[in-house]
Amino acid sequence: MYKFSKLIYALLLVVLIVWLLPWFYEFALFKPESSPFTLYSRVIDDFVFTEVNAENQLIRKDSKGNEYTAKEFDNILPLFYARQLVADARFPDSITGVPVSPQEVQIHNFVFRSTPSEINKPSKGLYFLLEAMSGRVDLSMPSDVFRITSSGIEFVEMENNAIDKEKSKLFTDLMLKKDFVFPAKLIEGNPSTRKDYDEGYLLTDQENKLYHLKMLQGKPYLRVINLPEGLKLTKLFVTEFRGKRTLGLLVDEQHKLYALTPDYSIKQVEVPSFDPNKEVITLFGNLFHWTVQITGEGADRFYAIDAKDYTLIREYIYKAKNDSFADKYRNVLMPIRLTFTSGYDKFVKPRINE
Template sequence: MTKHLARIFLLLSAAFLLAYYLPFAWHVLTARRARVPFVQYSDTGHGFLFTRYNISPETRDVSIRYTDAAGRAYERDAFEQMLPLTYFMQLEKNGAMPKTINGVKITPSAIRREMWSLRVRPDSLDTPAVPLYTVFETDSGRARLEMPDDYMRIHKNGRVEFLSPKTNKVLPEKSALYTEAFANAQFAFPVTALGSKPNPRKSYDEGIYIADANGQLFRLLQAKGMPRLARIADTAADPDAWRALRPRHIIINEIETRELRAFIIDDTGQPWLVTGKDYRLIKLPVTNYNPTTDSLAIRANLLSRLVLLQKEDSLEAVALDRNYTVLDRHEEKIESRDQQPAAKIAKILFPLRWWLVDSDSGYFGFYTKTGAACSLALNAILLLGYIIFLKLRRHNLRAQLPEYALIAIGGLCGLIAALLVPRVE
């Protein structure tokens, strides 16, 4: 009896490990990256332009095609001339850089100053974070920001603490000062969302955005050692929109022009930009953005902004002017991983799969996935083949019931486990 129990344990262990390693090996050997085009928007009237990459299945050589939305192909030089705000260095070298575009004077310094980008991926949102926050001194008299000697921690009960990493002790005076500032601002605990950029290598400090239990967003700064905590809705150009906003994720993005201050995703998954001196809220005009699975990118230049939303099987591009009014929109289908032939075969070969690391999350977890319905037919064929194999070897068929169940459920992984683990008659 003990031998049979031990073998059942070995069978389950082997099948469990094979359900991880076999699909992983199959993916490494067969999967290929989706060929997503690099999308740009022409400010000279040529609409959306694409750099498309093709890989030869025979030689694996990569070829590049430059096309427009209608599919017309261009030579590289002609393509770059339609995008002067992107390839301005090459056009300057060729003597082909225009002096003005749509009445706006074009200079290299202006192009560099107005160029910024932001990219938001699912794993950057769902990732572990240490609840210690850097509060920069914004009025130190120095030309650059400097890292402080302490870190802030916010408790659910409303207590704010500052910790010294050198002594590993709480700084009572500063902690009491900030706790009082939160109380005076009528901040409702606990914190529901927080965003900051703890890097002194930036042109200025936007501070820390903190959402309270009521969804109201506050901005925390420190000037001359004193906290400044204020509700953004009280000073913003559109206070009603701020009061209705319920942030889930906040990303601070300090740029020199201070056009973009922060990127916010609310509790419905809608993305927003916080722009300008009056903290104007801009609702990004993208379709069905899902922050848990989709990637969002924004690229800005002197004349326009380009928003890119990449889903598993589609790509959406939206061109906006400086006032964030829609200029043009483009959508196209892309090949998802599940649509690849190797992925379809994997769904048949592996009725049960599991893994620990997911591309959409920064956390370790236990993720599972079932195969296609037709994998049950393959399981039945493998089970029948295994029974015939045992009969030809003159084994006791009734003694192999655990193997039958394992193959019926686990398919190929169960069959390999049954063949590897020695049988007990």
């Protein structure tokens, strides 16, 4: 019994060492580094950066090292700093020969962001379906929620938890008519009134077929979206940008990114790879192009993508410059590291060498 107690004590001691020692090591020595704010400039056909130097001064420069004043920077990013240019009466009539107005800029500018912690979280299985054609300017939240079971879709009134059998049958019948195989594998939407319009949900069935579901004047709308042969989707995003150039973004099992347009065509975005479960993606879009930032292990990858055909214009990779002793020899000094939290999710559980 005494030997068994010593064994338990030794195991607990080892666990505490591989948990606390790396934590103290990184707390004392490791200095995290973030990439500068980066955008693609159509005016100079290059990536430009803003960052704070050692003297706490804001530096604006391009990838060649050329530095710019604040006004010069406004001029090479006229779509991003449109409000400032309009306020100064400096907004150009055209950009690289293409006529453009501040109103067009406002409509087509957007920001999109997805993080692993948002993706890797449990789903409640209950969803709000907003009315997409209410005849009113403002959207409103419904009084019910829906869930998709192995036999169909059910709408449940939140006030009394009663199933709306008539509405459930109406939607289920249409889904069966469109050969939807229950239950759904993927269900994604933006159930919020803080947007200009509602596009409902993108969802896949048990046979990996892609559908678009929304409600128009209380009636179901369901469209089957033809996928290229062999394409198996693992993640869906409903975009609902003001410019309405895209209906959603799709990711397949090969980590390729696709844009779904309002006419239900699917076009590959020429980004080499994107794993939504482990990488952060940020999109700054405008009338002419997207700046796509993908943050992964040890590097930030930037891609300038044409907004019309989603082809690659230019790319830039920012690698962390942290070459300190702590960073170089962490794996050598501590080959086994135990943690309980992660940047990939919000669960608390044991993890080895993540």
